[in-house]
Amino acid sequence: xxxxxxxxxxxVFVARNELDKAELRLKRVAGYMEDPQLNPLVNQRxxxxxxxxxxxxxxLATLGTANQGAWEPAFxxxxxxxxxxxxxxxxxxxxxxxxxxxxxxxxxxxxGIGEVLDLKINDLRAEGVKQ
Numbered sequence: 001x002x003x004x005x006x007x008x009x010x011x012v013f014v015a016r017n018e019l020d021k022a023e024l025r026l027k028r029v030a031g032y033m034e035d036p037q038l039n040p041l042v043n044q045r046x047x048x049x050x051x052x053x054x055x056x057x058x059x060l061a062t063l064g065t066a067n068q069g070a071w072e073p074a075f076x077x078x079x080x081x082x083x084x085x086x087x088x089x090x091x092x093x094x095x096x097x098x099x100x101x102x103x104x105x106x107x108x109x110x111x112g113i114g115e116v117l118d119l120k121i122n123d124l125r126a127e128g129v130k131q
Contacts (some may be wrong), residue, residue, distance in 0.1 A: 003029050003038065010045065023049045040071040044078050056086040073102040077117060084120075089129040096120045097131075 006025040013022035026046040033039055043062055050059035059082045068075045080095030100117045 003033055003035075007042075010049075014049065019049050019053050023053065040068055040075070044071070044074055047078055047082065051082045051085055056082050073099045073113070076102060077120075080120065084124075089124055089127065090131055093121065093124045093129050094131050096124070 006029045010022045010025045010029075013019070013025065023046065026042055026049060030039070030042050030046060033042060043064075047059040047062040050056075050062060060079060063075055063079050063082070076095045076099035080092040080099060083089075083095060084092035096117055100114060100121065103114055103117070
């Protein structure tokens with residue numbers, strides 16, 4: 001129940017733009033949770049908060065480079081978002097394309113996820129970004 005309470009509090013803190021408090025709660029959950037289904041979600045949210053705080057390298061370290069299995073498309077997209085925020089548009093394009101390629105066929109079409117990735121990829125290409 002503590003993890004659920006911390007995750008709920010995190011949503012409130014993010015909505016209030018109290019990102020430092022959100023980060024503390026997410027780090028606490030990451031520190032004591034050993035749930036293979038929940039840990040990727042917590043790490044992804046933590047990385048997004050760290051990036052929003054301007055700590056892009058820390059966010060990239062939180063996301064890591066290891067394949068996350070079923071979570072890989074979400075992690076690759078998050079890495080792309082962090083790299084884009086950091087100004088590394090070529091790296092962001094690589095990650096967005098990797099995320100798009102890793103989407104299961106049933107998710108890639110009609111759910112909005114593939115379409116959002118397509119928008120991000122097309123925006124970067126329109127800016128002349130190349131891998």
